[in-house]
Amino acid sequence: MKRFVLLVLIAFGALMFYGVSTLPDRADPRAPANLEESAAGSPVAQDYYIRHAYEDAHTPNMVTVILADYRAYDTLGETMVIFAAGLACFLILRRRRQEDLEEWEESEGLEESEESKEDGTRS
Amino acid sequence: MERGREGIDPMRGYYDDRIVALSSRLVVPFIQLFALYVVFHGHYSPGGGFQGGAMLAASFLLIRLSVGSDGAQLQFRKGWGTPGSSIGTLIYLVTGLSTLLLGGYFLDYSQLPLGMGESETRSMGILIVEIGVAVAVACTLTAIYDDLVGEEGRRGSPHDA
Numbered sequence: 001m002k003r004f005v006l007l008v009l010i011a012f013g014a015l016m017f018y019g020v021s022t023l024p025d026r027a028d029p030r031a032p033a034n035l036e037e038s039a040a041g042s043p044v045a046q047d048y049y050i051r052h053a054y055e056d057a058h059t060p061n062m063v064t065v066i067l068a069d070y071r072a073y074d075t076l077g078e079t080m081v082i083f084a085a086g087l088a089c090f091l092i093l094r095r096r097r098q099e100d101l102e103e104w105e106e107s108e109g110l111e112e113s114e115e116s117k118e119d120g121t122r123s
Numbered sequence: 124m125e126r127g128r129e130g131i132d133p134m135r136g137y138y139d140d141r142i143v144a145l146s147s148r149l150v151v152p153f154i155q156l157f158a159l160y161v162v163f164h165g166h167y168s169p170g171g172g173f174q175g176g177a178m179l180a181a182s183f184l185l186i187r188l189s190v191g192s193d194g195a196q197l198q199f200r201k202g203w204g205t206p207g208s209s210i211g212t213l214i215y216l217v218t219g220l221s222t223l224l225l226g227g228y229f230l231d232y233s234q235l236p237l238g239m240g241e242s243e244t245r246s247m248g249i250l251i252v253e254i255g256v257a258v259a260v261a262c263t264l265t266a267i268y269d270d271l272v273g274e275e276g277r278r279g280s281p282h283d284a
């Protein structure tokens with residue numbers, strides 16, 4: 001079984017290296033992503049960004065312009081996802097903790113002798 | 124200290140170790156300075172609100188881990204996390220809505236009343252939005268840690284996990 005898993009891993013690794021080796025180089029002007037027009041004849045968005053990012057937003061870092069200006073709506077959604085995650089942690093964990101605390105205090109009388117014995121052996 | 128010897132949950136209590144406390148106190152200002160650099164230099168180099176906010180949160184969490192949550196209240200209070208994350212999200216949202224009210228599209232920064240050229244105003248709008256993102260990310264990550272650790276000051280019990 002272990003040998004089979006290893007063989008599958010090597011096969012998929014070889015497949016990955018084959019796929020990576022046929023990718024176009026960085027900043028290759030003939031790569032499909034860098035062309036002015038796609039194969040179907042429609043304009044490619046990246047070409048517009050490269051040409052106009054600096055004059056539109058006066059910011060040398062093109063990635064920042066795309067992230068916070070051209071795709072600002074998307075970044076707003078990302079921020080809201082993080083906010084929602086924090087809010088969910090707040091709502092779930094705070095209440096759960098309060099309930100656990102009350103439950104624990106109720107049952108503390110029963111378990112106290114056992115717990116103190118444990119502590120005694122540990123220290 | 125009493126609390127270090129009791130064998131309690133290391134997330135909640137802390138061991139009174141001066142070397143750890145002092146070295147993290149030495150490192151934290153540099154982390155925060157670099158985090159601010161990453162946020163404000165995002166226009167010229169890799170970086171931006173998410174990365175800078177995560178580094179700011181890392182500096183808060185380092186102090187929480189090294190000197191305990193009680194001592195870390197001096198730096199960043201436990202109650203600031205959730206309000207701060209909503210303030211950060213609101214900075215973003217209000218920027219977008221104000222451009223809508225001033226006659227542009229939603230999140231069209233060129234409408235902001237900053238008295239500059241159109242492209243410079245867009246640059247400043249990106250900066251405002253990145254600051255909002257950084258505040259939201261830093262406060263949210265710190266708040267999640269505080270929520271997971273729970274209340275300080277009582278002994279840890281096996282039921283708390």
